[in-house]
Amino acid sequence: MTTDRGMGGVNETQSAPDVGTLTPDDERRVEAARTSLAERDSILVAFSGGVDSAVVAAIAHDVLGDAAVACTAKSETLPSAELEDARRVATEIGIRHKIVNFSELENPDFVENDGDRCYHCRTMRLGRMYETAHELNITTVCDGTNASDPSEGHRPGLQAVEELSVHSPLREHGFEKDAVRRVADWYGLSVADKPSMACLSSRIPTGLAVTEDRLSRVEKAEAALRQWGFSQFRVRDHDGLARIEVASEELSEALDTDFVIAVRQRLTEIGFDHVTLDLHGYQTGSVSPGGETETDSGDGPVVEDVFETSYPSTE
Template sequence: MTTVEAKLEAAREDLAARDGVVIAFSGGVDSSVVAALAHDALGEDAIACTAKSETLPAAELEDAERVANEIGIRHEIVSFSELESDAFVENDDDRCYHCRTMRLGEMLETARELGVGTVCDGTNADDPGAGHRPGLRAVDELAVHSPLLAHDITKAEVREIATRYDLSVADKPSMACLSSRIPTGLEVTEDRLTRIERAEALLRQWGFDQFRVRDHDGLARIEVAPDELERALEREFVETVRAELSTLGFDHVTLDLHGYRTGSVSPEADEESVPGAESSSDD
């Protein structure tokens, strides 16, 4: 038995020993692996739950529904609004903590209503050492179980397990809630979230794979993966994206020649990824 197989089996046995679990499910690779393991171990007693809010792109919600169907797991969707929290809207260094506390709170409430005693998330063994991650504090405070972390399953091993389960998201890039595109200290508003989502939908239509549109109070800073920079400099794309983003309310449109970097608007070099979008962090 390989190391990965041993860890996989330990995580599956861990979940099988529980009466049932609700998984905080974004449709990213981490939460999808937890969902697949839980469904394998518990069958209909495993429930994937996605929290829908203004910070979750519609495309990610659709992807979560598709992946849940792919796994065959029961999928619940609950709705809430981070924008009802002044602490979240303020967008300080602990924004992810406030978001995660609310989002996991919805999971815990769903679990209570369903008579399920355990809520799981997709925090993996690499996450605690990955920089500024205040959302992990919420996981600890709310006693949410992280089977990938508990059994020392790294991100690379998560992707290997996803491949073993033939999950379509095995190679999916990390995703993060839309608020991670707004620099710390600049208020999170529905208007900003909406124009970011629409701007990123445009880049997705052009076939870009790893990218962000950062909203610097009306200045759109586009980041794409280094190997996609050349395409982003093509005149047709430049002219189209400039015109389209201007109609969305951006006063200026720029391309960051450093390329895509996680956490480039956070107080440190790293942020946490989605909730609801990847299991724990934002970038």
Template sequence: MTTVEAKLEAARDDLEGHDGVLVAFSGGVDSSVVAALAHDALGEDAVACTAKSETLPEAELEDARAVAEEIGIRHEVVSFSELESDAFVENDDERCYHCRTMRLGEMLETARELGVETVCDGTNADDPGAGHRPGLQAVDELEIHSPLLAHDVRKDEVREIATHYGLSVADKPSMACLSSRIPTGLEVTEERLTRVEHAEALLRQWGFDQFRVRDHDGLARIEVAPDELERALQREFVETVREELEGLGFDHVTLDLHGYRTGSVSPESEEASREDADAAADEPLVDDVFAAESRTDD
């Protein structure tokens, strides 16, 4: 038996020891693996629950529904709004704590209504060491069970287990909520969330795999994976994305030449992000990448 197989069995046996579990389910690879393990261990006594709010793209909700169907697990969707919380809207460096507290609170309430005692999430063994993660404090405070963390299942092993279960999300890139696209200190509003969602939907339509559109108060900073940068500079895409994003309400459209980076507007990189945004707005360094592409014959 391999190490991954041993961890899989340990996590499944752990879940089997509960009368029933509700999995906080985003449809990403981590929560999908927990849902698959829970369904494997408990059958009809396992429930996946997705919290729908302004920070969850509609496409992600549809993906979650599809993956739950793949697994065969019962799927519940509950609705709430983080924007009702002033602490969340303020968008300080504890935003993820406020968000996770509300989201998991919805999970706990749904579990009580269903008569389920245990709520699980997809925190894996790599998460605690992956930078500023205030959301993990909410997991601890609310006593959410994290079977992947409990049995030392790391991200690469999560993907192996997803492949074992034949899940379509085994290679799916990580996807944080839409509020992560708004720099710390800039208020989270429905307008900003909506235009980011629509902007990222456009990049998805163009076939990009790993990307973010950061909203620096009307300046759109597009990040794509380094191996996709060349495609992002193609004239047809440049002209289309500039026109479409300006139509969504962005004043400037930029391409970040560093490529996609997780947490590039999180607290530890806040100052750098602000400097990047100011440079892009005031100088031709990045903002004119898209404009320059249409002047290559000059």
């Protein structure tokens, strides 16, 4: 990113091509965020590769160059496809990308899966970010919390952000979700329209223990739906019963006889005892309060016409 964006302000030689269009308020917020982040010596961005953290990483890289690092925490709750997305988006931005390992399953409070599961997860994840920042002599940890997040119901993960004094530039400067997407488009980021997706543990109902086996079969089931062309979906694991949710506009495709046969066979192979389709369609947080809004990673291509699609084995 080396062309001049022409907004004025800090480090004008570190910027991206103007692909989308910003409103005057968007421009003001971007400039305020750039100015604020430029005051930091160095920044580590908690980076999922979703649209929110990608915008923070892009702005940080604009103004700090190599003093900005994107850091992704790899664990059992992060689908492998999301890790690859994070790598790809970091490359798009041009920011240094570090991947660190940790396991939420080492924390009994997380495994217990009570109403504060996201608090326990976010505390561990951000703690790992601070450890990495210390190792790299970085002074500030940022995340992608935006100004819309506090109004979206039960959000225990926000408590962890506040307790650990994580800097949230999107929230601080009033970027709501739509504005974040416009800025991502302006930067030319491929995730500008990427659907939100919470970590895999959000697919397991509150009170049912989070285990590696459950996380693994959910990941494999959702990978099959992604391969078959669905764009917004979840596979909920009700202790061996798979409850598939797809976007309301995709329900007719999910009811296609060929798809029903294929998905039943594949999910049975994965390890589910029963396979069902939720006729309410995709809903955030339908098995655990706040569980769908704690992360900003996303998934999936635009849905295809599955009535004209064959469903080969995903193996």
